């Protein structure tokens with residue numbers, strides 16, 4: 001059988017040297033495939049990248065493969081569609097539903113921010129425009145094509161892919177993309193080796209190339225007993241007759257906290273008090289979790305009963321009443337870094353009382369209210385008023401949906417032979433570099449840390465038919 005040299009080009013249009021804006025382009029002779037389409041987030045110098053011209057013509061992309069519903073992986077999709085991308089957006093079924101919730105919320109916030117900025121602007125030239133609108137999200141959603149795990153999807157003759165569980169959030173997957181005789185694996189955000197709710201990441205044995213996210217390439221998660229830590233915070237808050245306020249991310253973290261509370265109740269350890277979930281996004285996301293029991297490594301009994309103890313708040317009147325009430329209770333509310341959402345109303349009313357507790361259960365990004373409080377600010381502004389931080393501040397730092405260095409390495413050791421090359425993306429430089437050193441020295445792999453917009457040619461012997 002005759003062979004000839006063939007080429008695939010891989011280009012990193014985002015998520016290179018940073019943990020946001022994930023976008024990896026694969027170019028073959030026949031197709032252009034984009035893997036993930038995330039928003040740049042965080043510091044302003046990153047956020048302005050979302051407004052720069054896209055490096056390639058959006059309409060020249062044939063297909064988009066989406067690993068999961070977090071904004072840093074899907075948040076740019078409506079803009080890509082608005083600027084001409086008309087192909088299918090392949091993802092898993094839960095990802096389709098969670099992406100809808102997350103993208104609608106993202107667009108709503110962008111529209112509100114633009115409106116606020118324009119309140120005193122009278123010339124068209126100076127007007128702020130949202131990156132995209134809710135209406136544009138709805139247009140993009142029409143292009144989503146949901147799939148099951150392990151379902152091979154053919155994109156062109158010789159090109160196919162499948163999604164495999166990676167245990168990060170509901171619906172998250174890594175991708176095996178086969179082009180001719182080459183297999184490229186895109187890890188997505190790899191989850192913990194023992195996720196609280198989900199099945200562990202599936203192990204695979206071989207790949208020619210791996211694109212590996214390295215968010216926590218230099219991190220080692222504490223192995224605290226999170227349930228015990230949570231119980232201690234609850235008990236001390238109850239002793240003070242206070243309110244426990246938990247700012248939480250709507251997807252995965254909220255359901256994990258509810259699961260821990262449920263376990264404590266089953267073990268008869270949880271003091272009697274009401275528990276509220278006051279987050280429209282949290283409530284909607286939880287409904288998606290309820291639709292996909294097969295994705296979760298929990299018993300039928302747990303799946304059927306874990307949300308019974310929680311009162312879901314679905315309208316502003318209820319929310320206002322719960323905010324005003326000073327009785328002991330637990331409130332889980334968004335947003336996770338206290339940059340918006342209903343948690344602000346709870347803090348505005350209860351942060352100045354030392355009987356109450358504010359419990360952090362997730363990462364707090366630079367420049368957020370959450371980070372300011374963790375770093376010891378004693379005054380924080382809510383709705384134009386400064387409030388003294390007098391409530392108790394507690395934190396459980398070991399909850400994470402990202403595998404740490406040891407977990408990433410463990411996942412990679414299941415490969416039976418080294419890939420031709422592994423690309424480390426989606427990490428701060430020191431995170432990617434720490435992982436690079438480990439992979440080169442311990443496994444002897446060929447590692448590349450791509451720069452933004454850098455491209456590489458992958459050559460292989462193709463069979464001529």
Ligand SMILES: [Zn+2]
Nearest residue numbers: 068070168189
């Ligand atoms: Zn993620």
